[in-house]
Amino acid sequence: MRCGTALRMLAGLALLAAACGGSDDGGSGAREASGTIPPAPQVTGSETAPTPAPPADPQSDTGGAEGAEGAGGELILAVEQWPECLNPVTSCANASWTLWSVTAHVLPRLMELDLQNNYRASPTLLEEPTTANGGLRVAGDGAFTLTYRLSPDAVWSDGTPMTSNDVQFTWRARLDTDGTLNTTGYELITGVDTADPKAAIVTFSEPYAPWRDLFDPLLPAHHLGPDTNIADRWNDAIPISGGPWLQQSWSQEQHVLVPNELYWDAERRPLVDRVVMVPREDTDSEVVALQTGEVMAASPQPFPGAAERLGGDLSFVSGSGTFIEGLWINQLAPDRRFEITRNVRRALAYSLDRELIAEVALGSVIDDPQVLQCAGWNPSVGDWCADDFARYVQDMDKVTELLAAEGWTRPDPDGLWVNADGEQLVLQWNTVAGNKRREDVQALVVEMTAPFGIGWEIINYDPGELFQNRLPALNFGPVALFANSTSPDPTVFRLYDIDGIPGEANGFGGQNFTAYASPEASDLAAAIDREVDAAARLALVRRLGEILADDVPWIPLYVLPKLVVWNSTLVAGAGNAPSSAYGGFADMYDWRVIG
Numbered sequence: 001m002r003c004g005t006a007l008r009m010l011a012g013l014a015l016l017a018a019a020c021g022g023s024d025d026g027g028s029g030a031r032e033a034s035g036t037i038p039p040a041p042q043v044t045g046s047e048t049a050p051t052p053a054p055p056a057d058p059q060s061d062t063g064g065a066e067g068a069e070g071a072g073g074e075l076i077l078a079v080e081q082w083p084e085c086l087n088p089v090t091s092c093a094n095a096s097w098t099l100w101s102v103t104a105h106v107l108p109r110l111m112e113l114d115l116q117n118n119y120r121a122s123p124t125l126l127e128e129p130t131t132a133n134g135g136l137r138v139a140g141d142g143a144f145t146l147t148y149r150l151s152p153d154a155v156w157s158d159g160t161p162m163t164s165n166d167v168q169f170t171w172r173a174r175l176d177t178d179g180t181l182n183t184t185g186y187e188l189i190t191g192v193d194t195a196d197p198k199a200a201i202v203t204f205s206e207p208y209a210p211w212r213d214l215f216d217p218l219l220p221a222h223h224l225g226p227d228t229n230i231a232d233r234w235n236d237a238i239p240i241s242g243g244p245w246l247q248q249s250w251s252q253e254q255h256v257l258v259p260n261e262l263y264w265d266a267e268r269r270p271l272v273d274r275v276v277m278v279p280r281e282d283t284d285s286e287v288v289a290l291q292t293g294e295v296m297a298a299s300p301q302p303f304p305g306a307a308e309r310l311g312g313d314l315s316f317v318s319g320s321g322t323f324i325e326g327l328w329i330n331q332l333a334p335d336r337r338f339e340i341t342r343n344v345r346r347a348l349a350y351s352l353d354r355e356l357i358a359e360v361a362l363g364s365v366i367d368d369p370q371v372l373q374c375a376g377w378n379p380s381v382g383d384w385c386a387d388d389f390a391r392y393v394q395d396m397d398k399v400t401e402l403l404a405a406e407g408w409t410r411p412d413p414d415g416l417w418v419n420a421d422g423e424q425l426v427l428q429w430n431t432v433a434g435n436k437r438r439e440d441v442q443a444l445v446v447e448m449t450a451p452f453g454i455g456w457e458i459i460n461y462d463p464g465e466l467f468q469n470r471l472p473a474l475n476f477g478p479v480a481l482f483a484n485s486t487s488p489d490p491t492v493f494r495l496y497d498i499d500g501i502p503g504e505a506n507g508f509g510g511q512n513f514t515a516y517a518s519p520e521a522s523d524l525a526a527a528i529d530r531e532v533d534a535a536a537r538l539a540l541v542r543r544l545g546e547i548l549a550d551d552v553p554w555i556p557l558y559v560l561p562k563l564v565v566w567n568s569t570l571v572a573g574a575g576n577a578p579s580s581a582y583g584g585f586a587d588m589y590d591w592r593v594i595g
Helices: 096-106 164-176 283-291 342-350 354-362 396-404 436-452 463-470 519-530 534-551
Strands: 074-079 111-113 119-121 136-138 144-149 189-196 199-204 245-250 255-259 274-279 314-329 426-430 455-458 479-485 554-567
Touching: 074 096, 074 283, 096 245, 096 255, 164 189, 164 199, 314 342, 342 396, 342 436, 342 534, 342 554, 354 436, 354 554, 396 436, 436 455, 436 479, 463 479, 519 534
Parallel strands: 074 274, 426 455, 426 479
Antiparallel strands: 111 119, 136 144, 144 199, 189 199, 245 255, 255 274, 314 479, 314 554
């Protein structure tokens, strides 16, 4: 499918458990938009320093499917954020591209999201646990039990069958690993019955509604065990596979995948012999590599002028947003020269023209970008996202009222606010260096808030430093611009859990990167995860949304759309996963090399 270059694409509207898409085969070329929302608890960015592409042999013969038209050859793909390490349990997993370029392709999961982000049983399972098949049970005492029946065909790449021991090991590794990134849901598990190797019976102390997001990925007990603290494992390589691809090598220069010859799902057996991923970590390098044929495909973040630059032999599709982007406010930032109170956060929100920010950030990619008005849910999915933040429009009187109430003064009517200690209202702001969209937003906001007496100190980092080092240690900001993932399930506990504030007490685990410490919000977020009745759950979500809009732990800006770009003279079969939770390369097992 060829996609036109002159018009901008609308991101697809999506509903929970159902996606919509379309195409237009008119004279200007076909277009489509599709998708819903992903579950993965990662943030996303793009780096700065380009690395030369390795030499490629397009006729490389190292395996792959036989007999299929166009089978064989080598795909060369650009990755715009290069992971610093690969461990899927620790902060290495905090970058979305760790999932999108590595773990989604080589590690199995129990439940998964299809290309339209509908939950279903993965090939690792025989079926989804349900009340009808006896796989999901809620006891009278509130205990919650799931029975995962594993496929008899599911094996690791060394031939070892996947068993209930792998489920038990994954549970313990999530809890026992030093610096574990996320324990949400796993801490409610009281035990895993492994008596039947092909049936893992998982018991929870209470109902856990987002259970479909657990055990992603599944870890091999026989390979990693018996020690369930895997902090020092798989940082530089994942030598075993339970997915369509096997990792042949990984370094800071390139990542090579080959087909997993023991993968049992015939529909996902790769059609090419080899995939080589190379870092192209700033927008210009990524686009130039595509235009010159140095790489065959990429999945860049939206960037200014995208529609105009992606022409000629380049085809592209845009999918509906899978990440929510905003200004995340670290209330324990080491550079905090004054307390970042609720009034300061509200004043900042009242100094922003978020409609203009959305237009500048996304207007060259999609038509009529919409401002995100809730703090954690995606408006494309269900009724969870309300207009909680709609009150925050530029309002000088509100800014003055909020800051003056806490003793801030503005000696120079055209200057910055100053507190009683003589500190000016200047906020350090971090984002991803080399990401032109985000740097354009920074330049706009610096100019936008100056009349309101709010100043900025801009310090940007490469994504490995920001996402894998600074965020998990709360060593940023107090303001950072990045995107965070949402789920088709309305769970937001990881964002607002008090115990999930990274610190020495939890080994700097958890993902409450704003250090937002509201007991009421934390309890409500936990209650949302326990409630299985949809109407009651919606009421809890709405109440939490109101609290977040009052407290402003972060300022939502927009839903971030996705792009998949490929050279249509070199690659066939691409462009069907622009909104996948597992990235734009999620279905590359179906891609073919032309020629």
